[in-house]
Amino acid sequence: MASSFLYFLFLSLALHFFVSASSAEATFEPDAFTLPIKKDNATLQYTTTIKIGANASSINVAIDIGGQLLWFDCDIGYNSSAFHYIQCGTAECDVEGAAVYCKICFPLPNLPPCPLATCGIDHYNPFITGTGSITGTGSSGDLAKDTLTINSTNVRGKRKRDKVPINVPLFSFSCVPSKDIKGLASGALGIIGLGNTPTSLPMQLFSMFNISQEFSMCLPSTSQTTGNILIGSGNKTTLYRDLLITTPILINPVSEYPFPDSLPSFDYFIGVTSINVNGQNVSFNSSLLSFDNEEGVGGTKISTATPYTILHTDIYNPFLDKFVKSATTLKIERVASVSPFGACFNSKTIHRIGEELHVPTINLVLQNNTVYWRIYGHNSMVRVKKGVMCLAFMDGGSNLRTSIVIGGHQLENNFLEFNLASSELRFSSSLFTKNRSCSHMGGYYLN
Numbered sequence: 001m002a003s004s005f006l007y008f009l010f011l012s013l014a015l016h017f018f019v020s021a022s023s024a025e026a027t028f029e030p031d032a033f034t035l036p037i038k039k040d041n042a043t044l045q046y047t048t049t050i051k052i053g054a055n056a057s058s059i060n061v062a063i064d065i066g067g068q069l070l071w072f073d074c075d076i077g078y079n080s081s082a083f084h085y086i087q088c089g090t091a092e093c094d095v096e097g098a099a100v101y102c103k104i105c106f107p108l109p110n111l112p113p114c115p116l117a118t119c120g121i122d123h124y125n126p127f128i129t130g131t132g133s134i135t136g137t138g139s140s141g142d143l144a145k146d147t148l149t150i151n152s153t154n155v156r157g158k159r160k161r162d163k164v165p166i167n168v169p170l171f172s173f174s175c176v177p178s179k180d181i182k183g184l185a186s187g188a189l190g191i192i193g194l195g196n197t198p199t200s201l202p203m204q205l206f207s208m209f210n211i212s213q214e215f216s217m218c219l220p221s222t223s224q225t226t227g228n229i230l231i232g233s234g235n236k237t238t239l240y241r242d243l244l245i246t247t248p249i250l251i252n253p254v255s256e257y258p259f260p261d262s263l264p265s266f267d268y269f270i271g272v273t274s275i276n277v278n279g280q281n282v283s284f285n286s287s288l289l290s291f292d293n294e295e296g297v298g299g300t301k302i303s304t305a306t307p308y309t310i311l312h313t314d315i316y317n318p319f320l321d322k323f324v325k326s327a328t329t330l331k332i333e334r335v336a337s338v339s340p341f342g343a344c345f346n347s348k349t350i351h352r353i354g355e356e357l358h359v360p361t362i363n364l365v366l367q368n369n370t371v372y373w374r375i376y377g378h379n380s381m382v383r384v385k386k387g388v389m390c391l392a393f394m395d396g397g398s399n400l401r402t403s404i405v406i407g408g409h410q411l412e413n414n415f416l417e418f419n420l421a422s423s424e425l426r427f428s429s430s431l432f433t434k435n436r437s438c439s440h441m442g443g444y445y446l447n
Contacts (some may be wrong), residue, residue: 032232053080065195195266254296
């Protein structure tokens with residue numbers, strides 16, 4: 001009898017444990033979501049891989065931090081029974097803050113038939129005219145929904161888990177014609193947008209899940225390392241928290257082509273008030289640093305779509321002159337320029353201090369001389385050939401719409417955290433100065 005009692009007791013406990021574990025599994029909720037970032041050496045674009053559809057098709061896409069939404073060529077390697085077009089005139093097509101309208105759709109052989117009129121949405125390919133261009137090309141796609149599968153970095157519940165695949169049903173994106181993916185990195189079939197608009201990846205996840213309205217990004221500097229996008233806060237450690245400096249995110253009230261002027265820009269702007277090189281101010285018309293509220297011209301935005309920071313000519317020329325003079329005082333030898341850069345140097349005359357290059361420090365001054373985004377050697381210089389390094393800033397001409405476009409090279413191995421609830425950017429400047437890099441991102445999300 002005793003043995004029978006013990007047997008049934010054991011069975012009851014085991015069953016209780018199984019049911020409890022199953023219940024805990026069912027109540028797991030994501031704290032945050034993560035995507036890897038790779039750098040493409042040929043185009044200098046940053047890419048990631050998303051999984052979408054009933055069979056979780058892997059699609060490589062370029063990252064546009066100011067992009068409106070996820071869009072890709074749905075006619076290549078994608079087939080899903082969960083896919084459906086969004087029909088014109090439905091509530092799903094009424095997306096506030098997005099450029100939507102009725103259009104005739106492009107039927108795709110591998111997907112369900114489209115209705116007579118679909119919900120069209122404008123999209124923008126800033127890469128289509130080639131590396132370094134910021135003119136881009138606008139086009140139109142068909143708004144659709146399907147299941148997105150994305151890793152969760154942490155999961156709330158009785159147990160903690162890392163990198164749990166989460167299915168996100170009814171995720172909005174756009175199917176585009178093949179011609180619209182020109183200019184993208186090899187293998188990339190579209191663009192994923194992280195912009196400040198309801199249809200972007202972060203904003204959709206914020207609205208579907210009870211997660212913190214922030215996302216962070218750390219771009220890798222080589223194709224051999226991996227960066228990371230984290231959407232939500234997760235269970236962060238303080239590994240980088242004490243390194244971060246805060247500045248407001250500004251909204252340009254006027255969008256860029258091809259979006260209607262009635263929409264604000266999806267890009268993230270910050271309030272640069274001046275520039276100095278090794279503490280010496282660069283003299284130029286400071287009105288270029290504010291955007292015109294009627295036309296949206298001017299200001300400073302962050303971009304992953306251009307590989308190097310681009311400056312309005314009236315800023316670039318005095319900036320270049322100040323940097324060259326400061327480099328001369330460090331006995332750095334100038335050599336013939338290599339296009340598209342205006343100043344190049346003999347790399348043998350550039351010394352190192354630890355991991356950093358000993359070149360003049362560039363400071364983007366924010367909030368009236370109270371906050372500095374410091375750009376050190378690894379982010380200000382680029383090796384163009386053996387023995388030659390150039391100042392990695394470009395002249396954008398006198399008709400540049402945005403006066404300063406902070407490009408990918410200047411963002412690499414800088415930790416950026418965009419808090420959309422408080423409209424604040426928290427940034428680290430170069431992690432190399434703290435003996436860290438984007439490859440340490442995993443430590444930032446420790447349980």
